[in-house]
Amino acid sequence: MPELKTSCTLAGTIDQEPEANDVVRNVASEVLETMFFTEAEPAPCEHAWLASGACARARFTGSHMGEMLLAVSGEAMVPIAASFLGLEAIELTGAQQGQVLQELTNILCGAMLSRIWPQSKLAIAPPELTGWRDWQDVQVLHRCFVIPEGKLAISIRLIAQSTSPASAAG
Amino acid sequence: MAYSVLIVDDSPVMRSFIRRILSLSGFEVGECVEAGNGEEALAKLDAHHVDIILTDINMPGMNGEELMRRLCADGVLKNIPAMVISTDATNERIVRMMELGAQGYMSKPFTPESLREELERILGDRHART
Numbered sequence: 054m055p056e057l058k059t060s061c062t063l064a065g066t067i068d069q070e071p072e073a074n075d076v077v078r079n080v081a082s083e084v085l086e087t088m089f090f091t092e093a094e095p096a097p098c099e100h101a102w103l104a105s106g107a108c109a110r111a112r113f114t115g116s117h118m119g120e121m122l123l124a125v126s127g128e129a130m131v132p133i134a135a136s137f138l139g140l141e142a143i144e145l146t147g148a149q150q151g152q153v154l155q156e157l158t159n160i161l162c163g164a165m166l167s168r169i170w171p172q173s174k175l176a177i178a179p180p181e182l183t184g185w186r187d188w189q190d191v192q193v194l195h196r197c198f199v200i201p202e203g204k205l206a207i208s209i210r211l212i213a214q215s216t217s218p219a220s221a222a223g
Numbered sequence: 224m225a226y227s228v229l230i231v232d233d234s235p236v237m238r239s240f241i242r243r244i245l246s247l248s249g250f251e252v253g254e255c256v257e258a259g260n261g262e263e264a265l266a267k268l269d270a271h272h273v274d275i276i277l278t279d280i281n282m283p284g285m286n287g288e289e290l291m292r293r294l295c296a297d298g299v300l301k302n303i304p305a306m307v308i309s310t311d312a313t314n315e316r317i318v319r320m321m322e323l324g325a326q327g328y329m330s331k332p333f334t335p336e337s338l339r340e341e342l343e344r345i346l347g348d349r350h351a352r353t
Contacts, residue, residue, distance in 0.1 A: 159310050172314060
Protein backbone atom coordinates (compact mmCIF):
# COMPACT_ATOMS: atom_id res chain seq x y z
CA MET A 54 0.00 0.00 0.00
CA PRO A 55 1.52 3.34 -0.98
CA GLU A 56 2.31 5.80 1.78
CA LEU A 57 -0.38 8.45 2.17
CA LYS A 58 0.62 11.91 1.08
CA THR A 59 -0.64 13.90 4.05
CA SER A 60 1.07 17.16 3.35
CA CYS A 61 1.51 19.23 0.25
CA THR A 62 4.06 22.00 0.04
CA LEU A 63 6.50 21.60 2.88
CA ALA A 64 9.41 23.86 2.26
CA GLY A 65 10.86 27.13 3.45
CA THR A 66 11.61 28.61 6.82
CA ILE A 67 8.75 27.27 8.91
CA ASP A 68 9.12 23.76 7.59
CA GLN A 69 12.79 23.86 8.46
CA GLU A 70 11.86 24.05 12.13
CA PRO A 71 12.67 20.50 13.24
CA GLU A 72 9.45 19.84 15.09
CA ALA A 73 7.01 21.86 12.96
CA ASN A 74 5.34 18.97 11.17
CA ASP A 75 4.91 16.98 14.34
CA VAL A 76 3.61 20.03 16.18
CA VAL A 77 0.91 20.70 13.59
CA ARG A 78 -0.25 17.11 13.67
CA ASN A 79 -0.11 16.73 17.45
CA VAL A 80 -1.64 20.09 18.31
CA ALA A 81 -4.54 19.61 15.92
CA SER A 82 -5.28 16.21 17.45
CA GLU A 83 -4.96 17.52 21.00
CA VAL A 84 -7.10 20.61 20.46
CA LEU A 85 -9.86 18.74 18.64
CA GLU A 86 -9.92 16.03 21.29
CA THR A 87 -9.75 18.12 24.46
CA MET A 88 -11.84 21.14 23.51
CA PHE A 89 -14.04 19.96 20.63
CA PHE A 90 -14.53 16.36 21.75
CA THR A 91 -13.68 14.80 18.39
CA GLU A 92 -10.66 13.16 16.76
CA ALA A 93 -8.43 14.46 13.99
CA GLU A 94 -6.23 12.14 11.94
CA PRO A 95 -3.80 13.18 9.20
CA ALA A 96 -5.33 12.55 5.79
CA PRO A 97 -4.29 12.69 2.15
CA CYS A 98 -4.53 16.12 0.57
CA GLU A 99 -7.69 16.36 -1.48
CA HIS A 100 -8.62 19.99 -1.86
CA ALA A 101 -11.78 20.03 -3.94
CA TRP A 102 -13.90 20.68 -0.86
CA LEU A 103 -11.96 23.76 0.21
CA ALA A 104 -13.85 26.11 -2.09
CA SER A 105 -17.09 25.38 -0.23
CA GLY A 106 -15.65 25.00 3.28
CA ALA A 107 -15.70 27.52 6.09
CA CYS A 108 -12.38 29.28 6.52
CA ALA A 109 -10.71 31.66 8.96
CA ARG A 110 -7.33 33.38 8.95
CA ALA A 111 -5.17 34.42 11.90
CA ARG A 112 -2.29 36.81 11.35
CA PHE A 113 0.65 36.95 13.73
CA THR A 114 3.42 39.47 14.26
CA GLY A 115 6.38 39.85 16.58
CA SER A 116 9.51 37.73 16.52
CA HIS A 117 7.90 35.92 13.59
CA MET A 118 5.40 37.33 11.13
CA GLY A 119 2.94 35.33 9.10
CA GLU A 120 -0.54 33.89 8.93
CA MET A 121 -2.48 30.69 9.40
CA LEU A 122 -5.49 29.49 7.44
CA LEU A 123 -7.93 26.96 8.83
CA ALA A 124 -10.66 25.42 6.69
CA VAL A 125 -13.45 23.16 7.92
CA SER A 126 -15.68 21.28 5.48
CA GLY A 127 -19.28 22.46 5.40
CA GLU A 128 -20.80 19.32 6.89
CA ALA A 129 -18.40 19.45 9.86
CA MET A 130 -18.95 23.03 10.96
CA VAL A 131 -22.28 22.56 12.75
CA PRO A 132 -21.30 19.45 14.72
CA ILE A 133 -17.97 20.98 15.73
CA ALA A 134 -19.62 24.19 16.95
CA ALA A 135 -22.37 22.25 18.71
CA SER A 136 -19.83 20.05 20.43
CA PHE A 137 -17.73 23.01 21.59
CA LEU A 138 -20.73 24.83 23.04
CA GLY A 139 -22.62 21.80 24.30
CA LEU A 140 -25.67 22.72 22.24
CA GLU A 141 -27.94 20.84 19.88
CA ALA A 142 -27.33 21.59 16.21
CA ILE A 143 -30.74 23.19 15.91
CA GLU A 144 -29.90 25.66 18.69
CA LEU A 145 -26.84 27.06 16.91
CA THR A 146 -26.88 30.40 15.17
CA GLY A 147 -24.81 31.21 12.11
CA ALA A 148 -22.94 33.79 14.15
CA GLN A 149 -21.99 31.19 16.75
CA GLN A 150 -20.65 28.88 14.04
CA GLY A 151 -18.42 31.67 12.76
CA GLN A 152 -17.26 32.57 16.27
CA VAL A 153 -16.39 28.94 17.03
CA LEU A 154 -14.39 28.71 13.81
CA GLN A 155 -12.52 31.88 14.78
CA GLU A 156 -11.87 30.49 18.27
CA LEU A 157 -10.64 27.18 16.88
CA THR A 158 -8.29 29.09 14.58
CA ASN A 159 -7.03 31.20 17.46
CA ILE A 160 -6.42 28.17 19.68
CA LEU A 161 -4.65 26.19 16.96
CA CYS A 162 -2.50 29.11 15.88
CA GLY A 163 -1.49 30.05 19.43
CA ALA A 164 -0.73 26.50 20.49
CA MET A 165 1.21 25.64 17.34
CA LEU A 166 3.35 28.77 17.33
CA SER A 167 4.03 28.55 21.07
CA ARG A 168 5.32 25.01 20.64
CA ILE A 169 7.33 25.62 17.49
CA TRP A 170 8.95 28.73 18.99
CA PRO A 171 8.51 28.62 22.80
CA GLN A 172 10.97 31.48 23.28
CA SER A 173 9.19 33.74 20.81
CA LYS A 174 7.24 36.92 21.46
CA LEU A 175 4.16 36.89 19.25
CA ALA A 176 0.87 38.73 18.93
CA ILE A 177 -1.98 36.98 17.16
CA ALA A 178 -4.64 39.24 15.69
CA PRO A 179 -8.28 38.22 16.13
CA PRO A 180 -9.02 35.66 13.39
CA GLU A 181 -11.23 36.78 10.53
CA LEU A 182 -13.59 34.75 8.39
CA THR A 183 -12.32 34.57 4.85
CA GLY A 184 -11.97 32.26 1.85
CA TRP A 185 -9.32 29.57 1.42
CA ARG A 186 -6.21 30.39 -0.56
CA ASP A 187 -3.76 27.90 -1.99
CA TRP A 188 -0.58 29.80 -1.32
CA GLN A 189 1.85 29.03 -4.08
CA ASP A 190 4.98 30.30 -2.37
CA VAL A 191 7.43 27.84 -0.86
CA GLN A 192 7.22 28.89 2.80
CA VAL A 193 4.03 27.02 3.58
CA LEU A 194 3.46 24.35 6.17
CA HIS A 195 0.30 22.52 5.20
CA ARG A 196 -1.56 19.53 6.49
CA CYS A 197 -4.97 17.97 5.88
CA PHE A 198 -6.98 16.05 8.46
CA VAL A 199 -10.05 13.92 8.57
CA ILE A 200 -12.42 14.04 11.53
CA PRO A 201 -15.52 11.90 12.03
CA GLU A 202 -17.68 14.87 11.05
CA GLY A 203 -15.75 15.87 7.89
CA LYS A 204 -12.43 17.44 6.94
CA LEU A 205 -9.95 20.06 8.11
CA ALA A 206 -7.04 21.80 6.40
CA ILE A 207 -4.35 23.98 7.96
CA SER A 208 -1.74 26.13 6.24
CA ILE A 209 0.85 28.34 7.94
CA ARG A 210 3.27 30.61 6.18
CA LEU A 211 5.86 33.11 7.27
CA ILE A 212 6.13 36.50 5.66
CA ALA A 213 9.30 38.53 5.44
CA GLN A 214 9.38 41.16 8.21
CA SER A 215 9.60 43.92 5.64
CA THR A 216 6.27 42.83 4.10
CA SER A 217 3.05 43.19 6.06
CA PRO A 218 0.64 40.20 6.10
CA ALA A 219 -2.06 42.42 4.64
CA SER A 220 -0.05 43.33 1.57
CA ALA A 221 1.26 39.79 1.21
CA ALA A 222 -2.15 38.14 1.50
CA GLY A 223 -3.30 36.58 -1.67
CA MET B 224 -18.55 24.88 48.64
CA ALA B 225 -19.64 26.70 45.50
CA TYR B 226 -17.34 29.44 44.17
CA SER B 227 -18.42 32.54 42.32
CA VAL B 228 -16.40 33.08 39.15
CA LEU B 229 -15.74 36.04 36.85
CA ILE B 230 -14.90 34.99 33.26
CA VAL B 231 -13.21 37.71 31.20
CA ASP B 232 -12.91 36.99 27.48
CA ASP B 233 -13.91 38.94 24.39
CA SER B 234 -15.23 35.81 22.69
CA PRO B 235 -18.78 34.95 23.79
CA VAL B 236 -18.36 31.37 22.62
CA MET B 237 -15.17 31.02 24.67
CA ARG B 238 -16.98 32.33 27.76
CA SER B 239 -19.73 29.77 27.14
CA PHE B 240 -17.13 27.05 26.69
CA ILE B 241 -15.38 27.90 29.96
CA ARG B 242 -18.72 27.89 31.78
CA ARG B 243 -19.45 24.50 30.29
CA ILE B 244 -16.03 23.09 31.12
CA LEU B 245 -16.31 24.30 34.71
CA SER B 246 -19.55 22.38 34.96
CA LEU B 247 -18.14 19.26 33.28
CA SER B 248 -15.12 19.30 35.57
CA GLY B 249 -17.25 18.98 38.66
CA PHE B 250 -15.97 22.29 40.01
CA GLU B 251 -18.78 23.79 42.06
CA VAL B 252 -19.74 27.13 40.57
CA GLY B 253 -22.14 29.48 42.31
CA GLU B 254 -22.63 32.78 40.54
CA CYS B 255 -20.88 33.01 37.17
CA VAL B 256 -20.30 36.58 35.98
CA GLU B 257 -18.98 37.44 32.49
CA ALA B 258 -17.13 40.37 30.98
CA GLY B 259 -15.85 41.07 27.47
CA ASN B 260 -12.70 42.96 28.47
CA GLY B 261 -10.87 44.48 31.43
CA GLU B 262 -13.07 47.55 31.76
CA GLU B 263 -16.21 45.46 31.88
CA ALA B 264 -14.53 43.17 34.38
CA LEU B 265 -13.75 46.03 36.75
CA ALA B 266 -17.33 47.27 36.45
CA LYS B 267 -18.67 43.80 37.23
CA LEU B 268 -16.37 43.58 40.25
CA ASP B 269 -17.97 46.75 41.60
CA ALA B 270 -21.31 45.00 41.69
CA HIS B 271 -20.44 41.36 42.34
CA HIS B 272 -18.36 39.48 44.86
CA VAL B 273 -16.35 36.76 43.14
CA ASP B 274 -13.97 34.15 44.50
CA ILE B 275 -11.76 33.87 41.42
CA ILE B 276 -11.16 35.66 38.11
CA LEU B 277 -10.41 33.76 34.89
CA THR B 278 -9.08 36.13 32.26
CA ASP B 279 -7.93 36.09 28.66
CA ILE B 280 -5.02 38.35 27.65
CA ASN B 281 -5.73 39.66 24.16
CA MET B 282 -8.96 41.63 24.28
CA PRO B 283 -10.07 44.89 22.68
CA GLY B 284 -10.06 47.84 25.05
CA MET B 285 -8.43 46.96 28.35
CA ASN B 286 -6.50 43.73 27.85
CA GLY B 287 -5.58 41.09 30.39
CA GLU B 288 -2.23 42.63 31.25
CA GLU B 289 -3.74 45.98 32.12
CA LEU B 290 -6.52 44.27 34.05
CA MET B 291 -3.91 42.46 36.14
CA ARG B 292 -2.14 45.76 36.84
CA ARG B 293 -5.42 47.38 37.95
CA LEU B 294 -6.32 44.47 40.16
CA CYS B 295 -2.94 44.46 41.88
CA ALA B 296 -3.10 48.21 42.42
CA ASP B 297 -6.45 47.98 44.18
CA GLY B 298 -6.35 47.33 47.92
CA VAL B 299 -9.43 45.11 47.83
CA LEU B 300 -9.36 43.53 44.38
CA LYS B 301 -5.75 42.37 44.74
CA ASN B 302 -7.01 39.77 47.19
CA ILE B 303 -9.09 38.02 44.54
CA PRO B 304 -7.00 35.30 42.87
CA ALA B 305 -6.74 35.56 39.11
CA MET B 306 -5.87 32.88 36.59
CA VAL B 307 -4.99 33.50 32.96
CA ILE B 308 -6.53 31.36 30.23
CA SER B 309 -4.81 32.03 26.91
CA THR B 310 -3.73 30.53 23.62
CA ASP B 311 -0.31 32.11 24.17
CA ALA B 312 1.96 29.57 25.83
CA THR B 313 5.27 31.29 25.14
CA ASN B 314 7.60 31.43 28.12
CA GLU B 315 7.92 35.19 27.98
CA ARG B 316 4.15 35.71 28.22
CA ILE B 317 3.65 33.25 31.05
CA VAL B 318 6.42 34.83 33.12
CA ARG B 319 5.09 38.33 32.49
CA MET B 320 1.54 37.47 33.55
CA MET B 321 2.74 35.72 36.70
CA GLU B 322 4.90 38.74 37.53
CA LEU B 323 1.81 40.91 37.14
CA GLY B 324 0.11 38.89 39.84
CA ALA B 325 -1.64 35.99 38.12
CA GLN B 326 -1.72 32.98 40.41
CA GLY B 327 -2.19 30.47 37.62
CA TYR B 328 -1.80 30.17 33.87
CA MET B 329 -3.76 27.75 31.73
CA SER B 330 -2.83 27.57 28.07
CA LYS B 331 -5.31 26.26 25.53
CA PRO B 332 -5.99 23.47 24.86
CA PHE B 333 -6.86 22.24 28.32
CA THR B 334 -9.04 19.51 29.76
CA PRO B 335 -11.82 19.90 32.34
CA GLU B 336 -9.66 17.95 34.76
CA SER B 337 -6.61 20.17 34.36
CA LEU B 338 -8.75 23.30 34.80
CA ARG B 339 -10.28 21.94 37.97
CA GLU B 340 -6.89 20.91 39.38
CA GLU B 341 -5.49 24.37 38.75
CA LEU B 342 -8.51 26.10 40.31
CA GLU B 343 -8.34 23.87 43.35
CA ARG B 344 -4.62 24.55 43.71
CA ILE B 345 -5.15 28.30 43.58
CA LEU B 346 -8.17 28.35 45.87
CA GLY B 347 -6.57 25.80 48.17
CA ASP B 348 -3.49 27.98 48.51
CA ARG B 349 -5.70 30.93 49.23
CA HIS B 350 -7.60 29.13 51.97
CA ALA B 351 -4.38 27.84 53.46
CA ARG B 352 -3.15 31.42 53.82
CA THR B 353 -6.33 32.69 55.53
